[in-house]
Amino acid sequence: MCNTVKVSPRKLDPETRAALVDIAARLLAEHGAEALSTRKIAAEAGTSTMAVYTHFGSMSGLVREMVHEGFSRLERQFAQVRRTDDPVADMAVLGYAYRQNAKANSHLYAVMFGGQSLAGFSLTESDRQFGRYTLLTVVDCATRCIEAGRFRRDDPILIAHEMWIATHGLVNLELGGYLIDPVDADRCYDTILNSLLLGVGDDPRSVSASMTASRKRRRREVEADPEPAEAVASPR
Template sequence: MSPRRSNPQTRPALVDIAARLLADEGPQALSARRIATEAGSSTMAVYTNFGGMSGLVREMVYEGFARLQSYFSHVSRTADPVADIALLGRAYRHNALTNPHLYAVMFGGASLAGFSLTAEDRQYGRYTLSTVVECATRCITAKRFRDGDAELVAHQLWTAIHGLVTLELGEYLIEPFDADRVFEAQLTGLMVGAGDTLEAATRSVGSSKRRLRKVVEGVRPDPVDDRPAGDRRPRPRQAAPAG
């Protein structure tokens, strides 16, 4: 007999609650009973929706990357690829700060409820990087970045911004070197490091800052989608005409 269909509101609520408990109280807070109590449901909801705690933790990872890809998908392709790739960096940071409870799980759940990330799970997260690779390729083609490996450039951007965000979430970045100041300098430095001129990079990074609000406003809460986030796996975007 197949499991009965659950309330579509329950699944995303359980994911959010579990991630928040983890971020606020640590792995010891992750129990089916505690999560169900917070959600106002029975413990059976965890097993009906995820097959158990390990399945719930995996869904937290997938949901985190699905939300990141949602922000990436709202970064429009323009005639300034450096501004576009800087905006992807801003979108990455904004997603992390908006969903810190999920961000904490996305990159290492080695001991959570007996769960450990598999190679397939990590590859799921890497799908989101394809958007950055495509944009880095355009930067190279436009002669804004020096000739090189677009995938390497994308990984360098990822590791640099991930490191800053991790320090920011840990509240390590304080005045006079607060997160905003460091991040703005970092974006420009990354563009120059990839081959752009300081003048052009400064102009493009400034443009990306003005565009962030439109990206954030574009990511509206969707109608409830009760499919597992794993069924909404991010895929490389199709190239769109420059505009």
């Protein structure tokens, strides 16, 4: 199933390609690794099994595209967040965008970080660059926070990692249904982020004002799944 099949050059339908990626990720999320077969994917897509090989070369190639597509959607989500004169509020909205993207694309989120070995696929250094590339948006925001005097002079890459680790951990618990009532994910997010912002040097009054501003912006700026036309190019 993992062998690469050579096919003749032909015009490929991007809609079919996108559908195959979504269907494969959904089958994986709903039914586990055993559902990841060319026959099941093609049947769901209403096409032939050859379509998988035509578009991806192999099942392993399809899994790789699932990883890349997941991070591409995250980058499009980040691109929806406005750059304002309050970089701390921007940081809060970026974290919310990360959460919303994970919930809207939970079928892709499950494979983005290489947690499962599927169809002989394993992440390469190039694949991991897709994930690292999205972090650059957060690094840039952390740099702006430092330059604005909101954060102490520190390593913006380290700050971005702290923000990503905290948000990623919350997302895993949120998607897995592990949060304990009456604590909800939004409350957890605001509390964690508030502590992180204070920890990197911001003052309580400014943090409170920026968090309030971010809550007003979140649902207005963060869409469920932005259209790919506005995508920011990722390295391939």
